[in-house]
Amino acid sequence: MDVINKMKNIMELILLNVIMNLIILTKHTTKKRITFMFTLPDLPYGYDAFGKYISKNIMELHHSKHHQTYVDNVNKALEKAPELAGKSIEELITNLDEAPESVRSIIRNHGGGHYNHSLFWQFMTPDGHGQPNGNLGPALNEKYGDFQSFMDEFGAKALGVFGSGWAWLMPDLSITTTPNQDSPIMEGSPPPLLGLDVWEHAYYLDYTYKRADYIKAWWNVVNWTEAEKRFDAANSQ
Ligand code: MN3
Numbered sequence: 397m398d399v400i401n402k403m404k405n406i407m408e409l410i411l412l413n414v415i416m417n418l419i420i421l422t423k424h425t426t427k428k429r430i431t432f433m434f435t436l437p438d439l440p441y442g443y444d445a446f447g448k449y450i451s452k453n454i455m456e457l458h459h460s461k462h463h464q465t466y467v468d469n470v471n472k473a474l475e476k477a478p479e480l481a482g483k484s485i486e487e488l489i490t491n492l493d494e495a496p497e498s499v500r501s502i503i504r505n506h507g508g509g510h511y512n513h514s515l516f517w518q519f520m521t522p523d524g525h526g527q528p529n530g531n532l533g534p535a536l537n538e539k540y541g542d543f544q545s546f547m548d549e550f551g552a553k554a555l556g557v558f559g560s561g562w563a564w565l566m567p568d569l570s571i572t573t574t575p576n577q578d579s580p581i582m583e584g585s586p587p588p589l590l591g592l593d594v595w596e597h598a599y600y601l602d603y604t605y606k607r608a609d610y611i612k613a614w615w616n617v618v619n620w621t622e623a624e625k626r627f628d629a630a631n632s633q
Contacts, residue, residue, distance in 0.1 A: 433471045434485060436464050437514050445522040449613040454601050459517070462597055466509030466577070473499040473506065485511045490581055508577035512562060512591065519590050521619035528620040532589070532627040539569045550592075551611045557594050565590040565623065567630035586630060589623045 439445075439459055444452040470488075474480055477499045480488060489507045492500055527533060527543055540546035553571050554563035561575040567586050574580060580588055592614060599610035 433474070434467050434510055436460075436467050437517065439517050441520075441522050446520070446617045447522075449616050450520075450599075451602050454598070457601075458593075458598060459513075463510070463513040466506045466513065469502055469506035470510055473502040485514070486581060486587075489579060490584070492582065504582070505577050508579050508582065511579055511581075512577055512593070515588070515591055516593050518622050519592075519619050520614075520617045521621070522617065524617050525620060526616070528624055530624040530628065531631070532620070532624045535569060535627070547615060551608070554592050554594050554611050555608055560595040563592045563594060564588040567627060587626070589626045589630070590618065 436459070439455075442452075443455040443459070446455065470485075477496050480495060480499075480503075483491075485507055488495070488503055489511055492504055495503050528536065533543070536546045537543060540549060550563060550565065550571050553573055557563060557573050557575070559575065561573055561578070564572050564574070564580055566572055566580060566588055572580055572585075574582075580586075592611065594607060594611075599607060603610040603613075
């Protein structure tokens with residue numbers, strides 16, 4: 397009888413141990429998954445940084461609501477496809493065929509939105525100096541004749557995006573556009589030097605339907621230092 401009771405006690409202890417370990421393991425895994433979630437990046441300037449060019453109202457909504465929604469939705473998609481956890485946003489949107497079909501279009505649209513907007517905030521600065529210097533300025537002049545001609549062509553392409561999308565300056569200095577939240581990197585292109593969000597949410601409160609006026613104003617806040625840095629990095633590879 398004593399032996400049986402002792403055995404029972406030992407079995408109970410072992411069982412308790414297994415349960416405790418399972419709890420610790422579950423907690424650990426949950427914690428690990430959360431660290432892979434995407435977060436809204438802070439802006440490197442205040443919502444009111446762009447004064448008359450892009451209002452505080454637009455900046456606040458665009459960052460804290462629109463961009464936040466992209467982040468939240470791509471995180472929700474990853475909860476449904478835990479096998480994708482730990483991948484960078486670039487890895488996710490350049491390997492869309494690896495995502496389960498049930499979350500693929502969410503990752504394309506909202507993952508693309510998170511990637512594009514994370515870049516877009518860096519492409520602007522309250523300390524814009526109007527034109528690129530360094531290596532990029534002369535390279536643009538060589539390709540387009542002069543800086544004004546480059547701006548005209550970029551502006552025309554941005555204006556020509558039907559519906560919602562983006563205009564991009566690529567490392568080879570070509571100008572391209574994408575619909576919705578697609579990024580050039582989805583098609584295997586290198587990351588852009590510069591990009592302009594021409595979704596209505598980016599300008600309608602300030603410019604209503606006048607996208608051309610928004611594009612014209614945007615040149616005043618372009619972060620050419622960032623574009624130059626990206627141009628030099630692309631050329632040193
Ligand atoms: Mn936007």
